[in-house]
Amino acid sequence: MSTTELLKGAAELFPDEVVTSAHVRHLDLPFNAGRFALITLDNGFDHTKPTTFGPASLANLSIAIDQVEKEASAGEIVGVGITGKPFIFAVGADLKGVELLKNHSDALAIGKGGHEVFKRLSGIAVPTFAYYNGAAMGGGVEVGLHCSYRTVSAALPAFSLPEVFLGLVPGWGGCTILPNLIGADNAVTVIIENSLNQNKQLKGGQVYDLGIADALFEGADFLEQSLSWTAAVLKGEIAVERPAIDRGEAWDQAVARGRFVADSKVHGAAPAAYRALDIIAAAKDGDLQKGYDAEDVALADLIMGGELRSGIYAFNLVQKRGKRPAGAPDKSLARPVTKVGVVGAGLMASQLALLFLRRLEVPVVLTDIDQERVDKGVGYVHAEIDKLLLKGRVNQDKANRLKALVTGVLDKAEGFSDADFIIEAVFEEIGVKQQVFAEVEAVAPAHAILATNTSSLSVSEMASKLKNPERVVGFHFFNPVAILPLLEIVRGEQTDDASLATAFGVAKKLKKTAVLVKDAPAFVVNRILTRFMGEIQNVIDEGTPVEVAEKAVEPLGLPMSPLVLLELVGPAIGLHVSETLNRAFPDRFTVSPNLAAVVKAGKRGFYVYDSGKPELDPEVAALLKQGDVVLSEEQVRDRVLDAVAQEIGLMLDEGVVAEAQDIDLCLITGAGWPFHLGGITPYLDREGVSERVNGKRFLEAGVASVPV
């Protein structure tokens, strides 16, 4: 099938494509270097809608290449360039088109179509130049890799091959050309390491330093300077020299390093990184076409696999749903927040104070029961600001401003009388919290939001004794507060829309991913994690060896094993939450006697790390009292996943969140559960767990899976 037919077929599958034009314009190069054809990629929108490549876009580029190919062969032009619209070069394949693909042959066509078009750039009779003027990702980066030369703007803010992050491979030449251009080790950094490191972006200077671009020019006259440079290259006044590629042991070591990185991030659970590494490994012989063929197959396999579909689903959750929380009231109802109060000056309270301070830049006042604690809280915030200053994250003026904004007082009346938003982070005990809120209500303005950072207590109960319970909201952060994006916003029985809107407004300013949650025990993340951990703990208590239980869930590729997570959370807190949930749902949530024993013994975790890797602490081993039911890894995994599926099903029935999507968004942003699981419900659906436990899928086919 010809490229044109391939692309035509693909375009029919994707009628809603935002089509990118490939404008061909001719110009005279400076220094009488000759007539030049410049292709501008432009989808006709401004930079807020970046240029992408769907099938019709690729067809447009193909037509542009037809034209310049002819002109080059006829000797009418001395070179061909390709650049983007202002601020954007091109950000790669249109993911919406990928989601629609239903069968392997269509998926293969997308890969082949891109290759067939892009690789023609290297076959034109004159040199070709890519001018990376702005954001370049995925296929955008790759189209430039097929050119003879590249320049990059120092103002370019984002350059990446994010395919592995999503669950794909850079399949339009990236895996094959990049290692042959900049060496396998640098290619592994870009394709594997950056991608798996939360899709880390390169800046223009780094693109040049890595050797991807041959020249770097400042943003102010980037295109002019690129064209002058082009003229000099074409006239032979500038010779582009690239370092020799080490095709020996270094190549193999780079691939091995890539596998180590992939293992540490996805633990073998997601195929994309490994497929990319296989292609990089094979690219060592420099046979480009063989590499392109391998890319096509990998791309098609991955497009038809659940991990990619989960990855795109997860990406959209974070990018879209995370920014427009489901069920949040109209933001026009939100009240301004010009001063924040924090009850408590312990570590959590101090971290919250720092976050509010940095993001809201309003006065933040801490209170506690004695001056020493207050001073310590303020001191912590000041010290953290000093660290930011040392790292250059804030300048001296900003540091002065922030420090002046944080104060601590003993007298709540003095601190909170003009506060608009007061959050408590005191001991997790309903009576204590109720008393704190009563004291705060006595001195705070009537409109002030009273927020609680409780992780498991009832927000409604906390509000029940107040004169104005409608202004109480749950504001549940995840540790470490500065890093994990999730904020569960809990609506109590009496919480009104204005208070809730204000809470969502604050969350947005805090740059948190806010999810609206019903006032149900332990809300979302802690409830699911506790059920998950509880089932692990149950099988251990019943007699399965610790290491078998731990290994059972490895195929999920979670960021850490259950017991390492428990150590991070703290066994005492884990125990406390399990007790709370046990009271709420005694038939499903158990309190592990072994965990209680570990906590009672004052142990901070199950493992010791003397050998460099986790080993069961002999003192803990001595405490464990296990039964005699020994399960296999598979049996353990089934039990744990069944429990999670059951719990999520019940939560959705109870209306804890609006949809399964919110559960997944919470797990991704609050627990770091990976994209390739799509949070968890896409995985439970594709492994058949949902059907087995609840008799139905969480998500319709096609939402986070291959459409039928």
Added chain:
Amino acid sequence: MPRTVRDVVFVDGVRTPFGKAGPKGIYHETRADDLVVKAIRELLRRNPGLDPKKIDEVAIAATTQIGDQGLTLGRTAGILAGLPQSVPGYSIDRMCAGALTAVTATAGSIAFGAYDAVIAGGVEHMGRHPMGEGVDPNPRFVSEKLVDESALFMGMTAENLHDRYPHITKLRADEYAVRSQEKAAKAYANGKIQQDLVPISVRNTNAEVGETGFGLVTADEPMRPGTTLENLSGLKTPFRVHGRVTAGNAAGLNDGATASIIASEEFARENNLPVKMRLVSYAFVGVEPEVMGYGPIPATEKALAKAGLGIGDIGLFEVNEAFAVQVLAFLDHYGIADDDARVNQYGGAIAFGHPLASSGVRLMTQLARQFEEQPEVRYGLTTMCVGFGMGATVIWENPNHKDAGGDK
């Protein structure tokens, strides 16, 4: 404190190619500030000896100082061009003589000792900012007959100048215009102009205008080489029925920017910067606004007097060609022939275009090139008429001349 007046020199000047204003013009989708920013950057690239930290001022002229020509362009253009934050800047407006005034104002400060080196230039994007955009003339101008209504319309003032000098006929104006196009085409053919042009990338999203996407402008758009008297004779006279001023014997409506480095001679020599012209004197004079094209005559008288020179001492003239009649009035006054070889050797604004506040530095850049080629010429001048009845003249000495720097 005793002071010594210091010699001021023109170090170097560049400009963007000039474009035709309007939706079909090359710069229709290009911002005015970007034009001047790119000119400044090219100027600095051409003169690596000038440490940007040592620039004491950025003076940028624009007539319509709003939008992308507002916001104190001298300051914002400096930041956008990547100059150090410590380099200050300001904006200047003397309509057509904006860039010329940017040069003289900063030159005065250099002579006084306040500055060592500056960037002076101008920009006018007449497509984005048509003449008269946002103006609000005081009603007293008319009610008290302070000026005639025609004073606000430059084309009408040119017709008025024809009235004053009936011997300057439309034919003479057209003949002058044809020569300007011929000289400009010849200068291009000989590569005199391109060497001081800054290539500008331009975007076009309108398929009706031409090829879409990004392109590169490396030549002036307004030029009409091969223009003949016949071509010009039939053109409309938009400012007056049966008038004499046409689009053919006047500069058009244009977009473009210029930039120059002006420095004390001592600074230039210490920093190994070129010394292309030495400032001798300058003068501005007001005239009747209705015949603003008369302005260069008294301005030149005044500048010559200050320099202790006579018109016979001037070996090269760069007269801005806002209108052919205004150049001819000047030449007649000084008894210079219409086709005198000393005048506008490379052609003028009738061919290249006249983006108002940018043009003064174009005259200087061209005069500087002519000085290089003609060391036998000791003095030259740049002069222009200015809206609302003004003239501006700067007299320069050619440093390549054997007696340069000495007494006259």
